[in-house]
Amino acid sequence: MTQHTFEREHKIHFSECDPAGIVFYPQYFVLFNDLIESWIDELLPEGYRGLIGARRVGMPTVHLEVDFKAIGKMGEAVRHSLDVERPGQKSLTLTWACTGEDGVMRMAARQTIVTTSLDTHESIAIPDDLRTVIERAAAAARR
Template sequence: MSARITPPARARLAAGVHVAPVKIRFAHCDPAGIVYFARWFDMINGVIEDFFGAALGLDYHVLIRDRRVGLGYGQAHADYLKPGMMGDVVDFAVLVERIGGASLGLMVPGYRGDEPVIAARLVIVTTDLNAHRAIRLPDDLRAALAAYEERCR
């Protein structure tokens, strides 16, 4: 079992951190009105797709569709800290933890106001979608991640 993810306090996020609000909808929830665990990952993946364009200046879909660079999850872990409820707005932050050779590590905490409700840790592995093998992070992605990481200090 991996170590518990401790998200930073919302007030301690640097001004440059990409934050995306997501409204919890009926479709995200189980019959009790609480976010179904797998739906958190659907929301987080949407946040990551938008992060590529908004914070990195790279179109996620162009990387996959046109450039044939896969952005699959080699690892995904989440700690569910508080229940997410239908009608809540959860602000997801994207924090770069590691820029590796063929992968990048992200922490994605979600906050309801100042209260953390979820903390996810993802390892995204870049692959050649034609050859189905890991490849080095593309130079433009590596540079964009490094610039984002610098803005978030």
């Protein structure tokens, strides 16, 4: 099995599905935002809340490419994975995927996020402590 930078199990809920009982595609974006928040929670002592709250550092998406490969169904157990493709000076490119227990990928995406000041809404350098733990997590996944 491939080692990912960060991953979580998830059960697809009724609230994430359309009337046909399959994942309504925008829900994947909510689920992966949750995955990023959980990842930052594990990386930084103050977590995502401290990053955007006290430190006023935002992480908005500036580019997103998505491929929907198979349907996800209500009640299905899936694995969400996140990998660091490229840490830049002010941005971070991530790849993420949703894979079923059957090993079939439901969707995959490539996302670029930028670190910003939530006071000025201008891009800023990725904070040193965040960069350090991101690079460490990515290196550990590649071993």
